[in-house]
Amino acid sequence: MTPTDLQQPILLSVLGAGLATAFLHAALPTHWLPFVLVGRAQRWSLAQVMSAVVTAGLAHIVTTAVVGSLIVMAGLALDRWIAGVLPWISAGLLFAFGTFYVVRAVVRGPVLAGGPPMDMAEPSVSHRAAFIGLVATLAISPGEVLLPFYLSQATQGFAILAALTVVFAIGTVAGMAAFTALARAGYSVLRLERWARYEGAALGLSLILIGILVASHHH
Structure with a gap:
């Protein structure tokens, strides 16, 4: 069995974990609730709402990919000075990020009800301004849990990093x-926010597992 044969399951596991992490990260109310509220206020159709969702989600991942690329370049530059240290740094960061999200999920209180009212008000801004505002909200911030x-895959080449970006885009969008459609269809916002409460713990555990996977692979 060649080294490539050994690495393929690891890469597939990383891509699968990246897809799951991106999907879970989208459970945060900031990733779907504004689209529901603005869509109702603007009296948008489902197609109009989903157009904003897809555009904002892709913009969010573009920003994440740009920041991720800068992190990769910095990491590779460091690896030239300290050979072999990059996998351990990435594993340590994954473990640290994961521990942070698990601890935060444990210590913070439950999500409370009483979010913004979902009434049908007259549109107060143009559809174009509302659309741009929704997209900009996510475009200006990278998905920090994806970075x-x-x-962790900085030494695997451009193709793997590109595959990660595609997977993140699919999972995020x-x-x-999904969460926007559920809320728009009338599912309880409180129920979805309860789900979002456990999003941090799920993200943290997945990041810790990936960190262990990376460390064990380079042991």
């Missing part, structure tokens, strides 16, 4: 669309 994945 360690880039560093699918998650945002």
Whole structure:
């Protein structure tokens, strides 16, 4: 069995974990609730809402990919000075990020009800301004929980990093669309926010597992 044969299951596991992490990250109310509220206020059709969701989700991943690329370049530059240290740094960061999200999920209180009212008000801004505002909200911030994945695969080449970006885009857009559609269809916002409460713990555990996977692979 060649080294490539050994690495393929590891890469597939990383891509699968990246897809799941991106989908779970989209459970955060900031990734779907504004689209529901603005869509109702603007009286948008489902197609109009989903157009904003897809555009904002892709913009969010573009920003994440740019920041991730900068992290990769910095990590590779460091690896030239300290040979072999990059996998351990990436594993440590994954473990640290994961521990942070698990601890935060444990210590913070439950999500409370009483979010913004979902009434049908007259549109107060133009449809174009509302659309741009929704997209910009996610475009200006990278998905911080996705960034360690880039560093963990920094030495695997451009194709793997590109595959990670595609996987992140699929997971993020699918998650945002799913939760937006559920809320728009009339499911309890409180129920979805309860789910979002456990999103941090799920993300943290997945990041810790990936960190262990990366460390064991380079042991």
